[in-house]
Amino acid sequence: MDLKGVILAAGNGKRLRPLTNTRPKPLVPVAGRTLLEHNIDKMIAAGIDNIIIVLPKNTTLQLSVYLKGHYPNITLDFVEQMQVLGTAHALDVAKSQIGASDFLMVYGDNLTGYDYAKLIKRHKSNVASATMALMHADEPWKHGIVEINGARITDIVEKPENPKSDLAFAGMCVFTPDIFEAIKHTEKSPRGEYYLTDSLQLLIEWEHQIGYAILDTWRLNVNDHKDLLKANKLLLSEEASVHSDVVNQNEQADMFHIIPPVFIGAEASIGDNAVIGPYVTLENAAIVGENTRIENSILLSRANIGNNCSIANSILGENSCVADEFHTSESESVALVLGDGERNSEFGVRNAELFP
Template identity: 35%
Template sequence: MKGLILCAGKGSRLYPFTRSYPKSLLPVANAPLLHACIDKLVEQQITEIGIVIHPEQESLIKTSLAHAKRWNAKFEFIYQHEPKGIANAVLLAQPFIGSHSFIMLLGDNLMSISLSELRERAEVEGNPATLLLGEVDAPQDYGIAEVENNRIIRLEEKPHAPKSNQAVLGAYVFTPVLFDAARGIKASARGEYEITDAIQWLIERGYQVSYAIAEKPNIDVGTVPRWLEANRLTLQEKGINEIHPSVIFENCIFVEPVSIAEGTILKDCTIGPYVSIGAGSFLEGCHLKNCIVLEQVHLKQLPRTVEHTVLGQGSVISGVRA
């Protein structure tokens, strides 16, 4: 079995953070989303992993993977030049996948559970598609599955009137039969070849589609509030402060849980709960709660508590306390 991670999206809803930073490299608790996806595949002993990217992302993503140096895996980059949808990305990956079954992950999703149950269900039932489902609060924002007698009978992408709140959570197991489905569909109204349409193509031709249920929420990190939620839940699950040994701090209070990356300097600060601070940042006289601070950020003497905020890479903010 091979792995496939889709990372070519532009992340327009997260501008300006994603103008020069691929969405798949956005950090959650100081770990890029892409790295977390790779971890999930490697846990399944999958060591041949294709990564679908836009050519503009190549340098940053390759640098990020080279810097991590923690996987005994082989990566192959597959280029999607135009945003034509997930089913199009799958077809572009066909030469890499060949005749193998594969686990596909969306690179902007935070996978909060092991993929073991999903893989086991796929291997036991032997169907061409097995999906990870989970309940969501805003089903109109997702691909939604209609389930009847323990079978998926219909899928709909971002429906105006959802028939359930069981969303497809960005993790799939497919056999090569999916390539026929991806070639057999037309572009949607938004001009993309939807993976939900490809799976529906299978259903309409009599193929069985399996599913596993996620007990914990997976999060599509597509907006700033969801990004902050993913950061909060990840830190909450860790439950402790993760402070790199190189961090220098003086007269600071840390309210668990927080994550502070290497080379950061903190003075007269209260940090936490649910705060991650990227490498090489400098903070003095600040109080942060439920925030994501990217790399090389300088904050000094902020007059009030900063909450529910993402501070972009290289930001410089200075205030005067009253």
């Protein structure tokens, strides 16, 4: 059974601004890859070479040129969700591209250490209309929560006020085309959206079997800057599965020091006596000045940090600039976010978001 892959990546990324002011959310980078590339890579690793991506409106040209250049040996198709009407609606707009094939669907802002091949294997071993990936949720009222009986899911409720379990939908599911008939009959939620969990609940009510697999590793939904930094840390900690350029050993260069794990892109420049890491991503041509210390941060391409700085828990956009002698607060959350081309100065942060 050859499966197609479907990535729902039509979110607008409001909570990731200012990064998403100049790029679609799927192209936000973390740990040396964009959000979308992390999911494509995992699908390819699971044996999928035909992938349909549901995008925000007016983004197909930008994303298709970028992705087809990076993935010339697989089939990539693109479809736009013209109105943001929920996950079931997003999947339905890809119906004609999916055709009669079973398919693995993942949310595009989902990142995980889970091997998609395990979910596919579980689905192939079941006679089921869908096989859902589940996780134990710390805050189940924020998720689509399921109840199980043996090998079957018996109930699904989206964001219940009084959850009956902590097993939540983890944003990954293998479907048969049966799901499209359920989507056709799915009612709009009070928020004005059509939820896939409601469509799955319809299949249960129609006595279709819904199977499941429980994740054996981490999973994160990237919604905001804090999530992005957490994802960076988790992905870099799995250096072997991220990218060969991830440094995973202490490295003392002649003039600077690296504390692993870090990702260092091509042509990145590191000044004398700088200390980089742990959990730092330096994208291509990023610049770090002399005597500067960086940890738990992401610098996008050509971001420039001056001399004698101390930067932690921060995200710097492309071509952004931090002046000499700048020090972020000792925040355990997000300290500084600069959008593309933004800069601060010795007089304080300007054109940026500064977090306490």
